[in-house]
Amino acid sequence: MLCLQETKAEPGQLSDALKPPLDGVEKSGGKPYHSYWANANKKDYSGVTLFSKTEPRSVTGLGIAAFDDEGRMLIADYADFTLITAYFPNSQDERRRLSYKLEFCGVILDRCAALVREGRHVVLCGDYNIVHKSIDLARPEANEDNAGYYPEERAFMDKFLSSSFTDTFRHFYPDKKEAYTQCTYRDGMCDRNVGWRLDCHCVDSGFIASVQASLIHADVMGSDHCPVELQISKQ
DSSP, rough: EEEEEOOOGGGGGOOOGHHHHTOOOOTTTTTOOOEEOOOSSSSOOOOOEEESSSSSSSEOOSOOOOHHHHHHHTEOOOOOEEEEEEOHHHHHHHGGGGHHHHHHHHHHHHHHHHHTTTTEEEEEEEEOOOOOOOOGBSSSHHOOOOSSSSSHHHHHHHHHHSEEEEEEHHHHTTTOOOOOOOOOOOGGGTTTTOOOOOOOEEEGGGGGEEEEEEEEEOOOOOSOOOEEEEOOOOO
16 A cells, blocks of 8 residues: 555546556556545645555545545555554645644544554554654754644644554663654755654554554655555454
């Protein structure tokens, strides 16, 4: 499964070079991809996409217009787990969208907890737009009152991870520093590894035994965010 966030595009806008996964074209004898899109009502804004070689049993949005209208999430149900790909809102300078962000976070927590109560395993992946701990960004002191590192956002992560969910990267690398998934190209920040760990996979704690690896591919360029990978064993 390949999850993309902040796609800012609809299938009809793609060039021919990007269309084969959408059309289910088989390459080198491999399985075709099934594709699912959550687009924002506003053009060229937000949006998430899922490409999956395994066809989910169902794919839905949140069912809440305030978030579905911005293309914030897809919920894909598979036999062994439910995969949620999410693009968390940016709380913005001066906390302009912090209340909207925290409302989204609350809905995320409630939905994930409800799935676990139903006996489902959960994989929540995406751009959280939140740095949890000082170890997760290069300059914590300088960013104490900046979007993505507001105390209210970090408090949500505390609550989420204390509610029987696990940050898979920190599970494997609890003390690893300079492990960032986002940096700005301004002033050579990427070259100097001045960044933030905004993108991750969290799973319910009952599923952590099935997680084999959680990786950051900082050497893969093409965006101000790099890919993050989760490897899980088949149930």
